[in-house]
Amino acid sequence: MEPNSNGRILIVDDEANMCQLLETDLRLRGFRSAWRTSAGDAIELVKTEDFDVVLTDLRMRGMSGTELCERICANRPDIPVIVMTAFGSLETAVAAIRAGAYDFVTKPIEMELLAITLARAVRHRQLQEKVKLLSEGTTQDDQFQEMIGRSPVMTKLYDQISRISTTEAAVLVCGESGTGKELVAQSIHRLSNRRNGPFVPVNCAALPEALLESELFGHAKGAFTDAKAERRGLFLQAESGTLFLDEIGELPLAMQPKLLRALEESRVRPVGGDQEVPFDVRLVTATNRDLLTEVEEGRFREDLFYRINVIQLDIPPLRARGTDTLLLAQRFVDQAAKRSHREVVGISDPAAERLLNYSWPGNVRELRNIMERAVALTPFDKVAVDDLPEKIRDYRSSQVFIGGDDPSELVPLQEVERRYILHVLGTVENNKTLAAQILGLDRKTLYRKLKQYGVSD
Numbered sequence: 001m002e003p004n005s006n007g008r009i010l011i012v013d014d015e016a017n018m019c020q021l022l023e024t025d026l027r028l029r030g031f032r033s034a035w036r037t038s039a040g041d042a043i044e045l046v047k048t049e050d051f052d053v054v055l056t057d058l059r060m061r062g063m064s065g066t067e068l069c070e071r072i073c074a075n076r077p078d079i080p081v082i083v084m085t086a087f088g089s090l091e092t093a094v095a096a097i098r099a100g101a102y103d104f105v106t107k108p109i110e111m112e113l114l115a116i117t118l119a120r121a122v123r124h125r126q127l128q129e130k131v132k133l134l135s136e137g138t139t140q141d142d143q144f145q146e147m148i149g150r151s152p153v154m155t156k157l158y159d160q161i162s163r164i165s166t167t168e169a170a171v172l173v174c175g176e177s178g179t180g181k182e183l184v185a186q187s188i189h190r191l192s193n194r195r196n197g198p199f200v201p202v203n204c205a206a207l208p209e210a211l212l213e214s215e216l217f218g219h220a221k222g223a224f225t226d227a228k229a230e231r232r233g234l235f236l237q238a239e240s241g242t243l244f245l246d247e248i249g250e251l252p253l254a255m256q257p258k259l260l261r262a263l264e265e266s267r268v269r270p271v272g273g274d275q276e277v278p279f280d281v282r283l284v285t286a287t288n289r290d291l292l293t294e295v296e297e298g299r300f301r302e303d304l305f306y307r308i309n310v311i312q313l314d315i316p317p318l319r320a321r322g323t324d325t326l327l328l329a330q331r332f333v334d335q336a337a338k339r340s341h342r343e344v345v346g347i348s349d350p351a352a353e354r355l356l357n358y359s360w361p362g363n364v365r366e367l368r369n370i371m372e373r374a375v376a377l378t379p380f381d382k383v384a385v386d387d388l389p390e391k392i393r394d395y396r397s398s399q400v401f402i403g404g405d406d407p408s409e410l411v412p413l414q415e416v417e418r419r420y421i422l423h424v425l426g427t428v429e430n431n432k433t434l435a436a437q438i439l440g441l442d443r444k445t446l447y448r449k450l451k452q453y454g455v456s457d
C-alpha cells in the first residue's frame with residue numbers, strides 16, 4: 001500500500017456518475033480507487049489488480065451485486081465486499097451478507113460512515129494477511145527464526161546482531177524486562193564462530209552474593225565448609241563458548257573488581273585455589289537498568305562498565321514494534337493451543353485491535369502470559385475481546401489517562417501525545433485522514449509520528 005493511502009477500493013455501480021462521485025470523495029479521505037460500471041468487468045479487474053475492498057451497488061443491470069459478491073467470495077475470499085443497498089431494503093442487505101458480503105451501507109450514502117466502514121474492512125484484510133503470512137512461515141530471515149518480528153526496529157536489530165556476532169567483542173544487551181534479551185544473547189552465540197561451544201546463561205540477580213564468586217570462578221576442595229570437592233566455575237564451563245551474564249546491573253559492588261580483573265586477564269582464580277586458570281570465553285551481558293545512571297550514582301564501576309560495553313545493543317520495547325505484536329500473539333496462541341489440545345486457531349479482529357493499542361509494560365513476556373490465559377479461557381476458536389484482561393479490554397479509554405495522584409503514574413509529555421494520537425486513531429477505526437483532521441495535523445506529520453511509534457501501516 002502507498003504510504004499516503006488508506007487502502008485501494010474497487011467501486012462497482014452501473015451509474016458512472018455515482019462511481020465518479022464516490023471516487024472523488026474517497027480520494028479526499030485518503031483512499032485510492034478504481035471503478036467499473038458492470039459486475040463482469042469488475043470480476044475481470046480483480047483477476048489482474050489487487051484491491052483491499054470491493055464496494056458494490058446491489059441492484060445493477062446484468063449481474064447483480066449479490067452475485068458479484070458470491071463470485072468474489074469464491075475466487076478472492078481475501079477481499080472483503082461492502083454492498084450499497086437502498087434505505088429500507090434490509091432483506092436484500094441480509095441476502096448479500098449471506099452471500100458473503102463483509103458489511104453493507106445504505107443509500108443515500110453517508111460518506112463519513114462509508115469511510116469508517118471501508119477503513120474497518122481494509123484493516124480486516126490487513127490483519128488476515130498478517131495471519132496468513134505467519135502460517136505460511138514466510139515471516140523473516142531463517143537465521144532469526146526463534147525471534148519473531150518483522151518491524152523496522154526488529155529488522156535493524158537482526159542486522160546489528162548479524163554484523164557483531166562474528167567479532168569477539170563484549171556485548172551489552174539493554175532493554176526493558178521481557179523484551180527478549182536472552183534470546184538476543186542466544187542468537188549472538190548461534191551466529192558466532194563459537195557456535196559449537198557451550199552457551200552458559202547466568203542470572204546475576206538470582207545468585208546469593210556469598211555464592212556468586214565460587215559460582216563464577218569455581219572453588220578448590222575445602223575452600224569453605226560445603227566445598228567437599230573441587231568445582232569448575234561457570235567461566236570454565238563456558239570454555240570456547242559464550243558466557244551470558246543477565247541482570248549485570250545487580251552484580252554486588254564487592255564482586256565488580258573481581259570480575260573486571262578476570263576479564264582483563266582472561267584468567268580466573270577459583271575460591272581457595274592458589275593458581276589462576278586461563279579461559280577463552282566471549283562475554284555477553286544484559287541489563288534492564290540504565291547502567292550509566294548506575295555508574296553516576298556509584299552503584300556500578302565505571303571501568304567495568306566500559307569493559308563490558310564494547311558494543312551496546314538496544315532492544316526495542318514491544319510497544320515500538322507495531323504489528324509484530326500480532327505475529328507474536330498468533331505464535332503464542334498456536335503454542336498454547338497445541339500444548340493444551342485446544343482448537344483455538346487465531347485472534348478475532350476486535351481482540352487484535354486491543355492488543356495493538358495496549359502499551360505492554362511487561363513486553364513479550366506479558367503478551368505470552370496473556371495469550372496463554374486467553375487460549376485457556378476462550379469458548380471460541382478465536383481469542384475474543386472478553387478473553388483478554390480488563391486492563392487490555394479497556395485500554396482504549398484508559399489510554400489517554402495521564403496519571404492520577406500517584407507520581408509513579410505520571411508520564412512524559414511525548415508519551416501523552418503518543419497515547420492521544422493512538423486513541424484518536426483507534427476511535428476512528430484507523431482512518432488516518434479523519435484522525436489527522438481531528439488532531440489538527442497534516443497527514444504527513446501523522447504518518448511520521450506513527451512511524452516513530454512503530455505503527456507502520
Ligand SMILES: Nc1ncnc2c1ncn2[C@@H]1O[C@H](COP(=O)(O)OP(=O)(O)OP(=O)(O)O)[C@@H](O)[C@H]1O
Pocket residue numbers: 146147148149175176177178179180181182183184246288328364365368
Ligand atoms: N522476538 C521474540 N520472538 C519470540 N519470543 C520472544 C521474543 N522476545 C521475547 N520472547 C519470549 O519472551 C519471553 C521473555 O524473553 P527473555 O527472557 O529473553 O526476556 P528478557 O529481556 O531477558 O527479560 P528479563 O529482563 O526479565 O530477563 C521468553 O519466553 C522469550 O522466549
